[in-house]
Each structure stands twice: as structure tokens, then as C-alpha cells.
Amino acid sequence: MSGSVMLRRRFLAATAGLAAAVTLAACGGGGGGGTDSSAEPAGSPAPAARPWSFTDDRGKKIELDKTPTRIVAQVGAAAALWDFGVRPIGVFGPHKLQDGSKDPQVGNVDITKVTGLGNVWDEFNVEQYISLQPELLVSSMYENGTLWYVPEKSKDTIEQVAPTAGVMLTGKTATEVIGKYEELATSLGADLAGVPEAKARMEAATKELAGFKDLKILMMSGGADQMWVVNPPEYADLRHLVDNGLDIVVPEKVDEGGFFQTLSWENADTYDADVILYDTRTQALKPEEMMKKPTFAELPAVKAGQLYPWRAEAPFSYQGYADFLEELVANLKKASKLP
Incomplete structure (x- = not known):
């Protein structure tokens, strides 16, 4: 790993509540909190019969037979999608504080209605992820091609379970990033009724x-x-x-x-x-x-x-x-x- 990548992750770790990321030490694959949402998606848009496609910020075009509804998202991505009307069934990354209350990073997401797959750096319960039968994983990216909070040690397995979509944060303006999440939410059939006022x-x-x-x-x-x-x-x-x-x-x-x-x-x-x-x-x-x-x-x-x-x-x-x-x-x- 290059020195610049290590420094960048060290800073992001120290300022985003990722104490374990300072050394990028492996913390095991224990699961986070949350409820078992393996049965039905929590308020996700109804599936569409037509084929679905989306091109993410890696230039990767994702093509599926139908619109995905069983979505798992890194907390920053989940917070953005939630405001656009998309309801993920699982989240990973800091979403719960030590006292059990919501971490601000998870925004308006109702953490009692999603499954927590991990709450700290390098923690992602792959077995639980598989049990959710996800159809799409969404994550922010600080480094081109690297999905934030998807552990290096298990990324290959995670990629095999369901397609992944990355939204780049670095080198873009806020309006560009928001626009990308709006594009994704629209493609997923979200109800954007509250968007004009906001x-x-x-x-x-x-x-x-x-x-x-x-x-x-x-x-x-x-x-x-x-x-x-x-x-x-x-x-x-x-x-x-x-x-x-x-x-x-x-x-x-x-x-x-x-x-x-x-x-x-x-x-x-x-x-x-x-x-x-x-x-x-x-x-x-x-x-x-x-x-x-x-x-x-x-x-x-x-x-x-x-x-x-x-x-x-x-x-x-x-x-x-x-x-x-x-x-x-x-x-x-x-x-x-x-x-």
C-alpha cells in the first residue's frame, strides 16, 4: 500500500470514528447491530419488470434483469439514498454509538429497520450479508475503485454475492455527488416527492x-x-x-x-x-x-x-x-x- 493511501486512510480513520483503521488492523468479521431484515426489504421501491442498468463512478455498467430492491449500503450512501426515498435492508460502517443511539453519519436512516453488518473499520459480517440475499451493494468512494468500508480481506467474496455500485466523493462538488445519488435513486424507482422543496x-x-x-x-x-x-x-x-x-x-x-x-x-x-x-x-x-x-x-x-x-x-x-x-x-x- 502506498504512503499516500495510508496517510489518507489514517486521517479519514481518525476523524470519522474508525479507530481500528489507524493501523488498518484486522478486527475480525463480527456483525454489527440492527434487526434481522432477511425476509422483505424495508420500504424499498416495488420491483420493475423491465431490465435495469446503472453506470457508477468507476465507469462500471451494472445490468440486471429487474430493478433491485434488496439493497445494502455503506452508511454515507444509505443516508443519501434514504433521503431520496430508497430504503436499504442493511448497512455497514458507523451507524450506532456506544449508548445504542444513531451515529450522525447514518443520517435519517431508521437503524431499527435495517440489519447492521458492521459498525467499525474492517468489520463486515459476510455470512449475514449473504443471508440477506442482496441484489445490490452501494458505497461511497474516497479512492478511485475502492468501496469505502468494504474490507480488503473479503471484498472478492462480497463482490461475488451481488453487483456493487460506487459513488466517488473526492474531486467532485457536492452538487455532482448529490446528482449521482439522485440518478441512482431515480433508476431504482424511488418516490422523489420531497426533492423540489429540499x-x-x-x-x-x-x-x-x-x-x-x-x-x-x-x-x-x-x-x-x-x-x-x-x-x-x-x-x-x-x-x-x-x-x-x-x-x-x-x-x-x-x-x-x-x-x-x-x-x-x-x-x-x-x-x-x-x-x-x-x-x-x-x-x-x-x-x-x-x-x-x-x-x-x-x-x-x-x-x-x-x-x-x-x-x-x-x-x-x-x-x-x-x-x-x-x-x-x-x-x-x-x-x-x-x-
Whole structure:
């Protein structure tokens, strides 16, 4: 495995609640939580008699005799599809917190109505997956051709069970990713009744972003011993923000892999910013934990109370992005240019 791939996965692991992925150690194939949905799909669109086809972001054309209804999806993909009216029967990836509540990454998915095949990195219960008799697996991709959260050790077996579809997140804008999920959901026969209203909300919030062009914004994620300054071009959500008027710090010395610059907490003041947006994902440090780092607590934006959440796992749906952008706009309206 190349150094750039390892670094990229290490960062994504540390900031997405994938503690086991830091070393990419094998954790076994134990199953996740959830209910047994092996009988019937939970609210999936009715099957169509005509042949079905879809070309994913790998350029792979999937062709089936009929529209698949028994769909298993990585949590990010499941969250997007759910908002578009598609109801997966199983999910894999972080969907349940230690207290049994939903992980934010799974969005509006009702985790009591899906089967959990794994909740952490490298955990995918292949036997349970087979028992679901899936007709399609859908996953996001950060690296071309690599389905996120599909373990390397069992990917060949998983690929043999049912066709797989990948949606690329890196190098695309949020609207492009959302459009791809909309295309997939439409092909699956989903009811898109709520799409126009959600799309209008997203567009309205997007237009407001230009009003904050004078604010210098730092996007970051915190770990125990270091912080990461994220690199906007590598993130679909940040590309959307930049393309629509926000001035986001671009790190000068991006680490190999392109996603971020790693800084020690002692160097938290490397970049000036009027506003800091912090990663809200499970494994990232919470504000109260970061405030214990003296150099961070003394940052002008932090002292001014201009520290706001970055919903880095917002579902790639119009509804998901409307919620994300409306919250961001409301917070930025409270902020001001610092001396």
C-alpha cells in the first residue's frame, strides 16, 4: 500500500470514528447491530419488470434483469439514498454509538429497520450479508475503485454475492455527488416527492454564502496530539462552500495524500482566521476537549466565540445539504471580521 493511501486512510480513520483503521488492523468479521431484515426489504421501491442498468463512478455498467430492491449500503450512501426515498435492508460502517443511539453519519436512516453488518473499520459480517440475499451493494468512494468500508480481506467474496455500485466523493462538488445519488435513486424507482422543496432550501442557503466572503474561515479536525487543517479542494462539501463565496484557509504544506496538513497543538496558530469550523464526527475532539489545549483556547476566533460545527458527514442529498447549509449560514450571521 502506498504512503499516500495510508496517510489518507489514517486521517479519514481518525476523524470519522474508525479507530481500528489507524493501523488498518484486522478486527475480525463480527456483525454489527440492527434487526434481522432477511425476509422483505424495508420500504424499498416495488420491483420493475423491465431490465435495469446503472453506470457508477468507476465507469462500471451494472445490468440486471429487474430493478433491485434488496439493497445494502455503506452508511454515507444509505443516508443519501434514504433521503431520496430508497430504503436499504442493511448497512455497514458507523451507524450506532456506544449508548445504542444513531451515529450522525447514518443520517435519517431508521437503524431499527435495517440489519447492521458492521459498525467499525474492517468489520463486515459476510455470512449475514449473504443471508440477506442482496441484489445490490452501494458505497461511497474516497479512492478511485475502492468501496469505502468494504474490507480488503473479503471484498472478492462480497463482490461475488451481488453487483456493487460506487459513488466517488473526492474531486467532485457536492452538487455532482448529490446528482449521482439522485440518478441512482431515480433508476431504482424511488418516490422523489420531497426533492423540489429540499432542493429549493439548499439553493436558497447556498446563495447566502456569498454574504460572508469577508470572513476568513479555518476548517479543522482535532485529535489527541495533533490537529488537521483540511484542504478544501479534496472535499465535496468544502468545494461547494468555496465555489459559492466562502474564503476558506488552504494549508500551505499539505501532507502526502492531499487531504490535510497535520499540525501539533503547539502550532495551532499557524493560520489566521475569523471563524473556525470544527469536525463534529465521532472520533474528532469535542470543543470542550480542544479548549484544554492552551494554544487553541487562545486563538482569536475561539476567544471571540466564533467556533462553530462542521457537519462533515452531511448526507449527499438535497435535504442533508439544506440542513447543513442552513445551520452554517445561521452561525456565520453571528460572526464578524476580527481585528
